[in-house]
Amino acid sequence: MGQKIERDYQRFRRIVRGKVKSNLSKYISRGEMIGKKGGELVSIPLPQIQLPQFRYGQKGSAGVGQGDGDVGQPLTAPDGDGEPQAGDQPGGHILEVELTLEEMAEILGEELALPRIKPKGKKNILTKRDRYTSIRQVGPESLRHFKRTYKRALRRMLTAGVYDPADPRVIPERQDKQYRSWKETPLPQSVACIIYMMDVSGSMTDEQKEIVRIESFWIDMWIKAHYQGIETVYIVHDAIAHEVDEHTFYHTRESGGTKISSAYELANKIIDQRYSPEEWNIYAFHFSDGDNWGDDIPHCVNILKNILLPKLNLFGYGQVESPYGSGEFFDYVHELLGNHENVVASRIPDRDAILGSIREFLGTGR
């Protein structure tokens, strides 16, 4: 997409979403395009802003059409706005609303942001850099690669037999010319690392795992859509913690006892090894049903309070409803809230609470 239209397009999107100025908002209409996808009709949302103009009302309006039909035959369904569109109206079976995952992530909320992101490390000083590393056939004259152009012109003249050593003038032609060109080297604007920890112990039912996965998926989706160059770490734990890849994180089915400390220890180890807190913004989200091995709790709180929290920008703890146990771990985390402002605890009793929970974690108000 060209840079120029990108600006206008983004401006338009922001107006539509109500991010800038409100006096156009009443002219926004939820237009749609009817498309086809695999034989089914889908509606592609196409918001439009129509500036007011002096124009005729519907009453008494008329026009000319072409085609079959008897006098008196209606052209449109009632309340059809504007031009009659007989014929190209599809039947009433449009169900799907086409939204890409990226659009969804954008819609998820613009009031969300990674809280307390700080400029850390060397990497975030540079954002983007053009490096002149390649060669192209077209370009501005100021970037002409003299040497290459000369060589090509010389070669052409030699092969054509017009090169005269007595008069060694080489005249480049259009096709000889070579231009320097650049490549954009993107560097992360802010270096951040997200650690997702999930309790997959036997006490978590499938429904609860599903909730946790949905929530972490959307947090993940949203962060990836808005921040470039973010690194993610996935940890699953029951009594032992493992670092896993993204796919495993969302698909694994394990069971067993619960030792939350194992996950915290692993997270701490990973931070020490790879993500020095001096250079990284580190966010950790932990999802559990709050049922922990009794003896483990003091150990957990200790690690969290004294070792992990000082290294983190934010620690988010999301607790799903536990059908068996007490869910007492929530209370221990909750206690930390007063003394540590980088802790957020949130309860997610059912699927409906997911969105609210995401807001609690990423809300900019905090």
Add this chain to the structure above:
Amino acid sequence: MSQFYSTNLPPDLRVVKEEIETYARDYGLDFYETIFEVVDAEDLNEIAAYGGFPTRYPHWSFGMSYEELRKGYDYGLSKIYEMVINNDPCYAYLMRCNHLVDQKLVMAHVYGHCDFFKNNAYFAHTSRKMMDEMANHGARIRRYVEKHGEDDVELFLDRCMSIDDLIDIHSTAIKRRGDFSRYDFVEKTNDDEVQTIRFKSKDYMEDYINPPGVIKAEEEEARKRLEKVARSFPEQPEKDVLLFLIDHAPLKNWQRDVLSIVRDEAYYFMPQAQTKIMNEGWASYWHSTIMTQKVLQPSEIIDYADHHSGTMAMHGARINPYKLGIELLRDIENRWNTGRFGAEYDNCDDLDQRRQWNRNLGLGRQKIFEVRKVHNDITFIDTFLTPEFCEEHKLFSYAFVDQTGQYVIESRTFDVIKKRLLFGLTNFGKPWIYAKDGNFRNRGELLLWHSHNGIDLKLDHAKDTLANVQFIWSRPVHLETILEGKPVLLSYDGNEHSSKATGESNGNRATVSKSR
């Protein structure tokens, strides 16, 4: 643009271009040099969103068009084949991924447009260096954005664009006013001095020939008349409301400039809307002629026919300007080839004879060249639409029925169809709005006047538009119109809207002030 690539014609297309250009010239088409640029779909959508001018000023509305074009293209619902810019040289854009036969068709089509731009009388006033002017407009507006902030400039642009159709389409051909406005300060000196007629006389006869009493009364009367005129301006209702605002609204310099930019571009694009049917018809006539008579290879016929018919297809009951244009031009060509025109043919009542009519005049080609030079859509339809044509092409008129809230096929009678068609083309199917008084109620308020012709204004839009005019005028603004048969004065004073019935149906200034 995401990356550099050459937009020049590749060698194979250059050969095709030379070939088609030669055919076009042999047929008698006359055009400026035409430069073809080959671009990606993405870039073509961008260019199209800017109305063909990649350097246009920034505004969200172009982003909106872009989204529509891009989604339409991405989902395979619509595709832009051609894009021609009225400029010297003419610029035309080709889509890189199109098949060769499409490129040929588009090129032939483009030469039709180029010829039309250059030769049609209604394009005579347009700037042929619009590429450069648009770039200048863009640079100026970008400068204002830097200086006054994006929000302010955009807000003002929105308001200007909301009234960009309040221009006088005939002003390019008619001289409406003197070179100097009578409100210019230069003529101020004459204001005190009232000229009355004095007859030449000897000294001793002076009092009898020019009686002082009468002279004094005449002077008084003339002064009154002058005052009255001075208080109400413009002299005649001004259709070019934008010009009136540029001349008289208390705008800052940058605002005045933005308004003039919007007005300039509106006038530039105006002839394209004025000649849509003819222009597309003419280009389609020529792509069809050049392709079928000269260029097409046997292997390309199916693809060509597919795309040609796609362009000519009707979408539902809507009139397709390509189709109407090409058919009407062909009809004219046929009529002038066979001599079916003039009093003799018109007066012939024998249906059979009319059908067989052929004088073998062969004037068709010559006639359509003449038509493309002197007509616009309105005169084109008015002059050449025939009952036979309406019947053959199944034209009908439709109208909105209140009770059911539906559009209904109203008639298949020639007179009605023609009337409806012409009405839709007159003033681009938009209401006639004039600036009537710039010193309304002698309080510097602006009175607009809607010349009502049977259809009421869309009220909510009218009110919002009025508010936009008010912002530009800064004093209260009024609009005289008729709603449901009753004359009404809509007003906006910057804070709230009001509407007032004004009594008489031809509510003029006097009655309005009376009802106050």
